[in-house]
Amino acid sequence: MLSLKNAKPGFRLAAFATCFAMAVVVLGAFTRLVDAGLGCPDWPTCYGHVWAPQSDAEIEAANAAYPELPVDLEKTWPEMVHRYLASTLGLLIIALTAVSIRNRKYPGQPVKLPLLLLALVILQGAFGAWTVTLRLWPQVVTAHLLGGFLTFSLLWLLTLRLGGSRPIQLFSLQQRALPRGLAVLALLVVIVQIFLGGWVTSNYAALACPDFPLCQSQVLPQTDFAAGFDLAHPIGPNYLGGHLDIPSRTAIHLAHRIGAVVTLLVVAWLVLRLFKARFAALASGLALVLAAQISLGISNVVFGLPLSVAVLHNLFGAILLATLVTVNYELYREANHV
Known part of the structure; x- marks a missing residue:
């Protein structure tokens, strides 16, 4: 069980990143379920915008550029929020990796697991891009979902390892x-x-x-x-x-x-x-x-x-x-x- 008394460096950051990853997984599920996976048909922008086209002129131009996927603002926001949250999670994992490397001489400090998470989140970014550019190709969508669950579970494992655990029996x-x-x-x-x-x-x-x-x-x-x-x-x-x-x-x-x-x-x-x-x-x-x-x-x-x-x-x-x-x-x- 976890105990804050003997927690290793990075424990609180890992716990926060784990909760954040859960939010990303849930929002990803919401995005799929409301059919917003192609709410933005390009990547990393949304119809060429940092957020989404807003004015009538911008929407008209976006519809002309992507006539097969016209703008639906009810679907652009879940997709873009998911992208920005996923990017933030990537920054959190980069920070976790830096903390782990900096404290690598601390007894019991994991280093390989944060490095694995860093590689995984980079791969997840690629799968996120391919999900859009390959138009929800089922193999990529499924792999992206598995990657999200794996990222969350490995962050939780890192939290357990960084926590000041004590015997439960x-x-x-x-x-x-x-x-x-x-x-x-x-x-x-x-x-x-x-x-x-x-x-x-x-x-x-x-x-x-x-x-x-x-x-x-x-x-x-x-x-x-x-x-x-x-x-x-x-x-x-x-x-x-x-x-x-x-x-x-x-x-x-x-x-x-x-x-x-x-x-x-x-x-x-x-x-x-x-x-x-x-x-x-x-x-x-x-x-x-x-x-x-x-x-x-x-x-x-x-x-x-x-x-x-x-x-x-x-x-x-x-x-x-x-x-x-x-x-x-x-x-x-x-x-x-x-």
């Missing part, structure tokens, strides 16, 4: 078996599930199955998994709204549902093992986040993908990932007497 290791392998498996399963969720949203398949627990009032509707998971989508078309047929989108949606069942079983098993190993706080927190995430996923279908629920589903996906990072970190510390 008073029992000897001989009294309990640590479920480290299961914790790693649960983390990997959730990462795969996040990828499937990103593939759902980038291919506009969230409502391919509009009912629950059935899909299109069937147990096994018509699907096309080969087309749905064809990662060789050509570059070129505008993918706003998606280009796949119903069977392909249904396959993507069903894969995400199957992934949710696997996630539920694996993480629930981990919760039970954590309780058995007397990690009651971690087990309870993980169980609550898992229950919330499953409930939000079902609510997305039952209530027809309401914006607030869909955004919360992304938020709790990030929180579930961070919780599993915490579980793995604490189990590692316990096993290695850190």
